[in-house]
Amino acid sequence: MTVEIALTLGILGVALLLLVFERLRADLIALLVLLSLTLSGLVTPAEALSGFSNPSVVTVWAMFILGLGLARTGVADWLGRFILQASKQRGEAGLIALIMLLAVLLSAFMNSSAIVAMFLPVISVVARKRQFLPARLLMPLAFGTVLGGSTTLISTMPNILVSNALEEFTGQGFRFFDFALTGLPVSLAGVAFMVLIGRHLLPRRERNLEWPGAEPGKLFGLEERLFVLRLPPGSPLAGKRLAESRLGSALKLNVVSIQRAGLTQTAPSSQTILQQGDELLVLGKSDWLQDLLSGQQLHLDNGKQRAPQEQLKLDVKELVSSQVDLAEVVVPPGSPVIGQSLYQCDFRKKYKANVLAIWRERPVRTNFQDMPLRSGDRILVQASRKHLNGLSASPDFTPGEPNAVAAYELQERLLLLTVPSGSTLEGKTLAQSELADAFGLSVLGIVRNGKTRLMPKAKERLRAGDQLVVEGKLEDVELLQAIQQLEVKEVLTPQLDELESVEIGLVEAVLSPHSRLNGKTLRELKFREKYGLNILAIWHGGRAYRSNLREMRLHHGDSVLLYGDRTRIKLLAEEQDFLILSEELQESPRREKALLSMLIMAAVVLAAGLRLLPIEIAALAGATAMVLTHCLTMEEAQRSIRWPAVFMIAGMLPLGIAMQTSGAAELLGQLVLSEAGAWQVSIFLGALFLFSNLLSQVVPPPVVAVLMSTVALSGALPAHTSLQALLVTIALGSAMPFLSPMGHPANLLVLGPGGYRFSDYTKVGLPLTLLVMLVAVLVVPLVWPP
Numbered sequence: 001m002t003v004e005i006a007l008t009l010g011i012l013g014v015a016l017l018l019l020v021f022e023r024l025r026a027d028l029i030a031l032l033v034l035l036s037l038t039l040s041g042l043v044t045p046a047e048a049l050s051g052f053s054n055p056s057v058v059t060v061w062a063m064f065i066l067g068l069g070l071a072r073t074g075v076a077d078w079l080g081r082f083i084l085q086a087s088k089q090r091g092e093a094g095l096i097a098l099i100m101l102l103a104v105l106l107s108a109f110m111n112s113s114a115i116v117a118m119f120l121p122v123i124s125v126v127a128r129k130r131q132f133l134p135a136r137l138l139m140p141l142a143f144g145t146v147l148g149g150s151t152t153l154i155s156t157m158p159n160i161l162v163s164n165a166l167e168e169f170t171g172q173g174f175r176f177f178d179f180a181l182t183g184l185p186v187s188l189a190g191v192a193f194m195v196l197i198g199r200h201l202l203p204r205r206e207r208n209l210e211w212p213g214a215e216p217g218k219l220f221g222l223e224e225r226l227f228v229l230r231l232p233p234g235s236p237l238a239g240k241r242l243a244e245s246r247l248g249s250a251l252k253l254n255v256v257s258i259q260r261a262g263l264t265q266t267a268p269s270s271q272t273i274l275q276q277g278d279e280l281l282v283l284g285k286s287d288w289l290q291d292l293l294s295g296q297q298l299h300l301d302n303g304k305q306r307a308p309q310e311q312l313k314l315d316v317k318e319l320v321s322s323q324v325d326l327a328e329v330v331v332p333p334g335s336p337v338i339g340q341s342l343y344q345c346d347f348r349k350k351y352k353a354n355v356l357a358i359w360r361e362r363p364v365r366t367n368f369q370d371m372p373l374r375s376g377d378r379i380l381v382q383a384s385r386k387h388l389n390g391l392s393a394s395p396d397f398t399p400g401e402p403n404a405v406a407a408y409e410l411q412e413r414l415l416l417l418t419v420p421s422g423s424t425l426e427g428k429t430l431a432q433s434e435l436a437d438a439f440g441l442s443v444l445g446i447v448r449n450g451k452t453r454l455m456p457k458a459k460e461r462l463r464a465g466d467q468l469v470v471e472g473k474l475e476d477v478e479l480l481q482a483i484q485q486l487e488v489k490e491v492l493t494p495q496l497d498e499l500e501s502v503e504i505g506l507v508e509a510v511l512s513p514h515s516r517l518n519g520k521t522l523r524e525l526k527f528r529e530k531y532g533l534n535i536l537a538i539w540h541g542g543r544a545y546r547s548n549l550r551e552m553r554l555h556h557g558d559s560v561l562l563y564g565d566r567t568r569i570k571l572l573a574e575e576q577d578f579l580i581l582s583e584e585l586q587e588s589p590r591r592e593k594a595l596l597s598m599l600i601m602a603a604v605v606l607a608a609g610l611r612l613l614p615i616e617i618a619a620l621a622g623a624t625a626m627v628l629t630h631c632l633t634m635e636e637a638q639r640s641i642r643w644p645a646v647f648m649i650a651g652m653l654p655l656g657i658a659m660q661t662s663g664a665a666e667l668l669g670q671l672v673l674s675e676a677g678a679w680q681v682s683i684f685l686g687a688l689f690l691f692s693n694l695l696s697q698v699v700p701p702p703v704v705a706v707l708m709s710t711v712a713l714s715g716a717l718p719a720h721t722s723l724q725a726l727l728v729t730i731a732l733g734s735a736m737p738f739l740s741p742m743g744h745p746a747n748l749l750v751l752g753p754g755g756y757r758f759s760d761y762t763k764v765g766l767p768l769t770l771l772v773m774l775v776a777v778l779v780v781p782l783v784w785p786p
Contacts, residue, residue, distance in 0.1 A: 001667070002662070002663065004662035004663065004664075005663050005664045007040055007042060007662070008042055008655075008658050008662045008664040011033060011036050011037065011040075011042075011655070011658075012655065012659070012664070012707070015652075015655070019699045019700065019703065020698045020699060026644065026648045026700050026703070027643070027644040027645075027648045027651065029648075029651075030647060030648045030649075030650070030651025030703075031647060031651045032651075033651055033655050034048050034051070034650075034651045034654050034655075037654050037658050038654075042658040042661070042662060043654050043657050043658050047654055047657050048654050050653065050657070051649065051650035051651060051652070051653035051654055052650045054164065054649075054650065055164060055614065055615070055616040056157075056160045056163075056616075056649065056653075057646060057649050057650050057653075058616040058619070058620060059154065059160050059615055059616045059619050060157055060160060060649060061642075061646050062616070062619035062622065063619055064641045064642055065623035065627075065632065065637045065640050065641065066109075066110075066600070066601060066604065066619065066622050066623055066626060067109075067110040067111045067114045067640070068114065068626075068632060068636060069597045069600065069601075069623075069626035069631045069632050070110060070597050070598070071110075071114055071117075071118050071589075072587075072589060072590060072597075072631065072632055072636065073590050073591065073594040073596070073597040073631050074589030074590065074591040074593075074594045075598065078591075078594065079102060079106070079119075080118075080119065080121075080122035083098065083099065083102070083119075083122055083123075083126060086098055087126045087129075087130055092132060093196075093199065095126070095130075095137065096136075096137065096194060097191060097195045099119075099123065099137060099140055099144060100140050100141070100143070100144035100147070100190075100194060100195075101144070101191060103115060103119070103141055103144030103145045103147075103148055104144050104145075104147055104148035104151070104187045104191065105148065106145070106148065107144070107145040107146075107147075107149050107151075107155055108151040108152045108155050108180075109152065109154065112142075112145035112146060112148070112149055112156070112744070112745070112746045113145075113513060113744075113745035115145045115746075116142055116145055116746045116749045116750065117512070117749060119141055120138070120141075120510070120579060120581055120749065120750070120753060121580075121581050123141055124508075124581050124753065133203075133204065134753055134754050134755065135202055135203045135204070135754045135755055135756060135760075136199065136202050136204075138750035138753055138754035138756075139202060139754060139760070139761075139764060140198070141750065142744070142747050143190065143194060143198075143738060143764075143768065144190075144191065144194075146735070146737075146738065146746055147186065147187040147190040147736075147772075148183075148187055149183075149735050150179060150183030150186050150187060150732055150736070151179055151180045151183035151184055151187060152176060152177060152179055152180060152183070152605075153174055153175070153177075153178070153179060153608065154176075154608075154615065154619065155179070156701070156731070156735045157645070157649065157701065157702040157735075158702060158704070158730070158735045159174075159179055159731050159735070161649070161702060161706055161709065161731075162705055162709045162727040162730055162731045163727075165656075165709040165710065165713060165727065166709075166723065166724070169713045169723070174727075175609065175611065176605065176608045176609035176615070177609060178724075179728065179731070181779075181783045182728055182732065182776065182780055183732075185775055185779050186732065186775050186776060186779070189772070189775045190771065190772060193767070193771050194764075194768070197767070198764050198768060201767075202760070202764060203755075203757075203760050226256070226281060226282070227281075227489075228279050228280065228281055228282070228488070228489040229279070229280045229282055229486045229488060229489065230277070230278070230279050230280075230486065230487040230488075230489045231274060231275070231276050231277060231278045231280075231486065232276065232485055232486070232487055233277070234276065235485055236478055236479070236481070236482035237274050237482045237486075238274055238275050238276040239273065239275075240273070240274055241270065241271050241272065241273060241274075242255060242268055242270050242271070242272045242274060243270035243271065244479075245274060245479070246439060246479060247282070247483070248550070252284050252285060252547045252548045252549075252550075253282040254282060254283040254284065254534055254536050254563075255281070255282050256281045256282060256283055256499055256534075256536070256563065257280075257281040258274075258278050258279070258280055259279040259281070260277070260278050260279075266499060266500075266501055266503075266504040267504045267534065267563055267564045269532070270528060270529070279489060281499075283536055283537075283546060284546070284547050285546075285547045315411060316410050316411055318469060319356075319382055319410075319414075319445065319454065319469070321452075321454055323384055323385060324382060324383065324384055324385070324454040325382075325383070325384075325385050325388055326356070326380065326381070326382050326405050327380075327381060327383075327388045327391075327392070327399075327400070328359075328378055328379065328380050328381075328399075328400030328401055328405070329378075329379050329381060329391055329392060329398065329399060330376065330377070330378050330379070330399070330400045331373050331374065331375055331376065331377040331378075331379070331396075331397060332375065332397065332398045333375045334375075335373075335375065335395075335396050335397065336396060337373050337396055338373055338374060338375055339372050339373070340372065340373060341369060341370045341371055341372055341373065342368065342369050342370075342371070342373075343369045343370055343523065343524070344524060345373075351383070351390075351391055351394075352383055352384070352390075353381040353382065353383035353387055353388070353391060354381060354382040354383065354442060354444060354455060355368070355380070355381055356380045356381065356382055356408070356410060356442070356444070356471055357379075357408045357410065358371065358373075358377055358378070358379050358380075359377070359379075359380070359404075359407075359408070360374065360376075360377055360378075363407070363408045365408065365410070365413050365471065366413070366440045366471075366472060366473055366476070367440050369436070369440075370523065378401075379400075380404070380405065380408050380410075382454070382455060410471065413471050413472060413473065414444075414470070414471055415441075415469075415470050415471075415472060415474065415477060416447075416468070416469060416470075417441075417467070417468045417470055417477065418465070418467050418468075419462050419464055419466045419467075419468070420464065421464040421465070422464070426462060426463065426464050427461060427463075428461065429458060429459050429461050429462070430443055430456060430457070430458050430460050430462065431458040431459065433462065435468075435470070439472065439476045439477075439479065439480050440472050440473070440476050441470045441471070441472035441476055442470060442471045442472065443469070443470050444469050444470065444471055445468075445469035446460065446462075446466050446467070447467035447468075447469065448463065448465075448466050448467075452469070499563070502566075503565060503566060503567075504564065504565060505562075505563070505566040506536075506561065506562070506563050507561075507562050507569060507580055507581065507582040508559055508560070508561055508580075508581045508582075508753065509559065509560050509562050509572070509580050509581060510557070510558070510559050510560075510578065510579045510581065510749055511554055511555065511556055511558045511559075511577065511578060511752070512556075512576060512577060512579050513557070513745035513748045513749060514576060514642055514644065514745070515556060515576070515577040515578070516576075517554050518554060518555060518556050519553055519554070519555070520553065520554060521550060521552060521553050521554070522535060522549055522550050522552070522554075523550040523551060531564075531568060531572055532564060532565065532568045533562050533563065533564035533565070533568055533569065533572065534562070534564055535549055535560045535561065535562060535563075536561045536562075537549075537561040538554070538558055538559070538560050538561075539559035539560070539561075539752045539755065540552070540555060540558045540752070541757070542755060542756070542757040556742075556748050557748040557749065557751030557752050558751075558752050559752030562580075569582075570587070573587065574587065576639065579749065590631065593629065593630065593631045596631060597626065597629075597631045600622050600625045600626060600629070601622065603618075603622065603625075604618045604619055604621070604622035607621075623637065645702070648700060648702060648703065649702050649706070652702070652703050652706050652707075653706060655706070656706050656707070656709075656710040659707075659710050659711075660710060660714060665710045665713075665714035666714045668711045668714070669711050669712065669714035681721055681781050682777040682781070684721065685725065685726075685729045685776070685777045685781070686773055686774075686777045688708075688726065688729050688733065689729050689732060689733040689773045689776055690733065690773060691708075691733070692704055692729070692730050692732075692733030692734045693733040693734065693769060695708075696733070696734040696735070696736075696737045696743065697737050697739050697742070697743045701734040701735055704733075704734040705730060705731060705734050705735075708730045708734065709727055709730055712726045712727060712730060713727075721781075722784045722785060722786045724784040725780050725781060725783075725784035725785075725786075728780055728783075728784060729776060729777075729780055732772070732776050733776075736769060736772055738761065738764070738765030738766075738768050738769050739761060739762050739766060739769060740758060740761050740762065741756065741758060741761055747761060
């Protein structure tokens with residue numbers, strides 16, 4: 001083994017590990033691979049950048065534009081109405097067959113996830129009207145689009161990539177409909193399986209006990225968590241903005257509407273002013289609310305007889321001991337914490353220090369947990385002397401002024417609170433009390449049995465009689481007491497239809513597979529402030545979550561229940577992060593352009609199928625025509641391109657070049673194919689299919705197609721197998737990831753709306769994968785003999 005081979009295989013191994021464990025984004029990994037190959041001299045700069053002009057890459061992004069052109073001109077809308085009409089005369093089996101056959105047909109020419117996105121609202125309506133569980137229809141829809149991806153040259157990225165590899169090796173790639181010779185039998189077998197067997201394996205669990213005819217609110221079980229709070233006369237909350245009331249952070253409540261003087265204000269904004277007598281319809285956990293309202297949580301210590309304005313003040317010296325001190329640190333230019341809030345960088349856990357204040361032109365002593373840090377920010381911290389030394393020596397910070405504490409005037413914000421006997425805080429840990437997050441009260445020490453313990457740990461349990469040394473505003477303590485005065489009003493179960501109006505809507509949305517919000521919390525996103533909408537519930541992992549949503553991380557495939565102004569929901573529908581499952585709130589299609597868009601797509605297929613033009617030129621011409629004829633705007637065309645996929649392919653193609661020029665591909669090819677001659681062709685192709693398929697469950701299918709085709713074309717070809725048979729088998733195996741929702745964007749899109757669990761995909765997908773493999777190994781050698 002040469003140094004070049006070892007280096008190439010090393011880069012390949014590291015890239016695969018990063019892709020499997022998802023430590024970095026796939027497109028970023030591809031760019032790192034490209035740079036590593038160039039800097040190590042395994043490819044020239046020209047070869048490194050050749051992926052961006054590769055015909056397969058051009059074809060991929062042009063097809064994104066063509067697919068959106070069909071979607072935006074109402075082709076899916078017309079098919080949706082056809083499904084609605086046809087569903088009236090069909091049972092479950094017939095409806096599944098119809099949906100899957102249409103999905104197979106469309107995915108021959110369009111991106112699979114785009115088809116699922118178009119049909120999700122339609123299938124949701126069909127399920128509601130016919131009283132079918134969505135889980136019975138949505139997985140067949142997704143699997144139908146995946147199966148249809150095996151039928152034409154442009155239907156999936158693996159098809160495009162293996163054809164490009166064949167053309168570079170032999171001078172001639174696959175023709176447009178060559179894949180249909182194997183793809184159609186595979187697709188029809190898959191549809192037949194789902195209709196006859198697979199549908200009996202689909203889950204019958206209900207997302208809500210009242211599913212038949214259920215509206216979005218019932219699906220998420222909102223009626224179980226809706227109740228009414230009343231502001232009594234003289235409530236300190238009167239006159240405060242809803243955002244200032246801390247009902248969300250303190251009680252984990254969503255205020256759905258406010259009834260005042262017989263009038264109801266639905267979806268109130270965060271700037272709405274509360275008034276005494278207001279009745280708030282809220283969504284949340286009643287047990288947490290009852291805990292808070294059932295007894296006094298804390299009371300202000302009045303210890304010595306002092307003037308009212310003095311009795312609450314403590315000396316800053318009480319925050320210091322022989323082991324704990326105060327110090328100032330500065331955020332220097334280039335620090336990794338710049339742009340992150342204290343919450344996002346988990347400051348206390350990472351640096352073992354309490355933040356007491358941030359100096360930015362003036363001291364900010366409360367509500368700074370979510371402030372993005374800037375270069376030059378001065379942070380006053382409390383920590384052990386050991387950790388203070390470590391913090392000052394850290395490259396993340398530089399030491400501040402040695403005598404800066406006095407300038408922060410902390411004594412004005414130090415309070416002493418007592419946990420009374422019978423308080424619901426008794427027995428809870430500091431973390432569970434949520435005093436800091438809910439009310440902005442930072443616990444800096446606990447006085448217990450006459451001894452002061454500074455910097456108590458988050459797991460420290462509170463006891464009756466504990467005196468808490470806290471930093472905060474007196475107004476925040478008064479706010480806590482004001483919340484305890486709220487009255488829970490006994491009412492009948494509210495009707496969900498009363499929450500909606502002409503202006504206000506309640507709709508379900510799905511986090512798209514390409515969403516930038518994956519892994520982020522609503523708190524980090526400042527969702528309500530940014531979009532002007534409430535998220536009332538999140539469907540994740542097979543169940544609905546309706547409380548403490550601010551701290552939940554969103555994941556691809558999650559469903560959310562949106563509530564707010566319909567105009568704002570329509571604006572959100574234009575973003576790529578969410579798919580709105582309501583046809584009326586989606587942008588109206590340009591139906592007058594539907595025939596034109598279909599003619600453009602037909603021209604692309606004809607030009608490529610008859611080889612009048614190379615596929616990349618035909619696709620590029622069609623994409624341009626979509627914009628010139630106003631089927632799409634240029635902005636829509638640009639937004640339609642999945643740039644991460646483009647960069648991933650362009651970055652990984654040079655790895656194929658390096659594997660060929662270094663000899664790594666030949667070495668792997670000999671290892672893989674040397675013993676293949678002794679195997680029966682069906683066993684060999686079956687093993688190749690399974691390996692490609694299993695790898696595509698954890699590695700993006702385009703990467704699998706690039707690597708496997710490079711290896712297949714570099715080894716000694718078995719006498720009983722053709723190159724075309726090898727490449728078609730690789731394309732089929734890498735493009736059929738049925739075993740998990742993570743294997744394909746189409747699978748992810750139906751995860752939340754269908755209420756599926758991961759195991760549901762394996763239960764249905766495993767036998768389907770084995771059937772597809774069986775059909776493939778029987779048909780491929782007949783179509784592509786040696």
